[in-house]
Structures are given as structure tokens and as C-alpha cells.
Amino acid sequence: MKCEQYQKLIMGYIDGELTESEIRELMDHLKVCEECRREMRQFKILNAVTDISSFQTPEDKFWEGYWSGIYNKMERRLGWILVTGGLILLMSGALFWLCSQVLLNPSEPIWVRVGIPLTMIGTAVLLISVCRERVRAYRFERYKDVRR
Ligand SMILES: [Zn+2]
Structure with a gap:
């Protein structure tokens, strides 16, 4: 698989939509690919930020x-x-x-x-x-x- 395809897996991983074998495949690639590790970190940060803003919506009042x-x-x-x-x-x-x-x-x-x-x-x-x-x-x- 190419890195581009792994990056789709990263998005799926963040959203919790991957199967166990897909996760294992992604983790194996992350061990050897600096580029995708960085991508993973950025997605995690982005995800945390959107989590915080959606957490605040019920408290609009x-x-x-x-x-x-x-x-x-x-x-x-x-x-x-x-x-x-x-x-x-x-x-x-x-x-x-x-x-x-x-x-x-x-x-x-x-x-x-x-x-x-x-x-x-x-x-x-x-x-x-x-x-x-x-x-x-x-x-x-x-x-x-x-x-x-
Ligand atoms: Zn990669």
C-alpha cells in the first residue's frame, strides 16, 4: 500500500472505524514511516480540538x-x-x-x-x-x- 492509502486508514482509525486487521496493518506501517506518524499526530490534535468545541455546544446558554x-x-x-x-x-x-x-x-x-x-x-x-x-x-x- 502507498502512504496515501495509509492516510485514509489514519482518518478511519481516528474515527474508530477500522477493523482489527486494518489497525494492525496501519500500526506496522507507522513503525517504519515517519511521514505517516506525523500525519497521525496532526489528525489526533485536530480531533482533540474539534472534540472540545463540540463538547461546548450543549452549554450555549x-x-x-x-x-x-x-x-x-x-x-x-x-x-x-x-x-x-x-x-x-x-x-x-x-x-x-x-x-x-x-x-x-x-x-x-x-x-x-x-x-x-x-x-x-x-x-x-x-x-x-x-x-x-x-x-x-x-x-x-x-x-x-x-x-x-
Ligand atoms: Zn507512510
Whole structure:
């Protein structure tokens, strides 16, 4: 028999459709043929992968819930990332503008050049503090949900 024919036997072997004599014949060939051994390995891996995906089909409901849960979490996280990113961008933009327009301009009075950065830093600290409080409250809410 040629290797091509053995490869058909390999597929039959994976599907469990071979007779005992066919199996013996295939095994004898696999002992001497590296090419067909590799083919056998690849079919086994492929078979394992399709096994896993067919195993999941009866649990479609579970996976739907799983993915929508993940989606909700991602949505909320994305919202936080966008808001935080936007705030950081706005604040650094404002800071840059202040630096170039006011702080480095020697004709501005000293109380403006010191007062504005102090106010900016204070606002940033307050903002971060409020955000941290929100996150802690959100975690606590979730914890209460779990306990209920
Ligand atoms: Zn072969």
C-alpha cells in the first residue's frame, strides 16, 4: 500500500472505524514511516480540538451568559478608561497651555504664576480622591450584591 492509502486508514482509525486487521496493518506501517506518524499526530490534535468545541455546544446558554457578563465588564472598564484618558488629556493640555502662556511669561504677576499651578494641583488631587471614593463605593455595592 502507498502512504496515501495509509492516510485514509489514519482518518478511519481516528474515527474508530477500522477493523482489527486494518489497525494492525496501519500500526506496522507507522513503525517504519515517519511521514505517516506525523500525519497521525496532526489528525489526533485536530480531533482533540474539534472534540472540545463540540463538547461546548450543549452549554450555549452558559456561554451566552458568560460572554454578556464579560461584555458588561468590558463596557464599564472602557467607559472608565475613556473618561480617565479624556481628563488626563484635557488637564495636561491645559497645564501645557498655562505653562507656555502664563507661567513662563515674566510679565505676569507672581501671584498668578504661583496661584494657578497650586489650584490646578489641588483640583487634580481632589479629583483623584473622588474617583478613589467612587471605586471603593462601587466595590462595596458589588460585595453587598454577593452577600444578598
Ligand atoms: Zn507512510
